[in-house]
Amino acid sequence: xxxxxxxxxxxxxxxxxxxxxxxxxxxxxxxxxxxxxxxxxxxxxxxxxxxxxxxxxxxxxxxxxxxxxxxxxxxxxxxxxxxxxxxxxxxxxxxxxxxxxxxxxxxxxxxxxxxxxxxxxxxxxxxxxxxxxxxxxxxx
Numbered sequence: 003x004x005x006x007x008x009x010x011x012x013x014x015x016x017x018x019x020x021x022x023x024x025x026x027x028x029x030x031x032x033x034x035x036x037x038x039x040x041x042x043x044x045x046x047x048x049x050x051x052x053x054x055x056x057x058x059x060x061x062x063x064x065x066x067x068x069x070x071x072x073x074x075x076x077x078x079x080x081x082x083x084x085x086x087x088x089x090x091x092x093x094x095x096x097x098x099x100x101x102x103x104x105x106x107x108x109x110x111x112x113x114x115x116x117x118x119x120x121x122x123x124x125x126x127x128x129x130x131x132x133x134x135x136x137x138x139x140x141x142x
Contacts, residue, residue: 004092011091012108012116019044019114022051022075026062029053029074040105042114043078049107049114051078056104084109085118094118 018041020029029041033055043051053074061077062069084107085094094106098120108116 004090004095006091007088008085008091008094008108008118009087009116012087012118017114017116018042020053020074021045022073022078024074026053026058026067026069026072026074026077030058030069038117039119040117041074042107042117043074044114047113049082049084049109049112051075051080052082052105052107053078054103054105079103082107086110087115091118095120 018032018036018038020032020041020043022043022045024043033039033041040052040054042049043053051074057077057079058069061067062072067077083097083101085097087108087110097106098104104120106118107114108118
């Protein structure tokens with residue numbers, strides 16, 4: 003599995019995009035409807051950011067921002083790290099582990115074509131355990 007190119011594993015059906023002026027509330031509803039943990043922020047067909055469920059907690063709720071008026075451009079990770087579809091899934095997992103995130107946009111010629119998640123490899127309960135343990139270590 004780790005040697006497979008990410009194009010074989012990336013999530014195309016659960017791949018969500020939204021423009022930067024989308025409110026956090028709108029984005030959260032889209033994410034809940036598709037049962038995904040991240041949304042790619044796209045402007046003029048180009049990836050400009052990523053917004054995840056963790057961003058909702060740490061960058062919006064914890065900061066006391068209003069999800070109905072805060073737009074993604076204010077709280078997204080701008081210019082996120084990306085991978086091309088030919089890279090191996092093992093490379094994607096290493097990138098996620100080294101940088102402490104769970105989702106990596108897959109781009110081709112600067113345009114998003116999918117997203118790869120650590121959940122593609124792990125049982126969701128195990129994945130949640132690993133990231134929670136890292137979060138706790140970081141905040142000690």
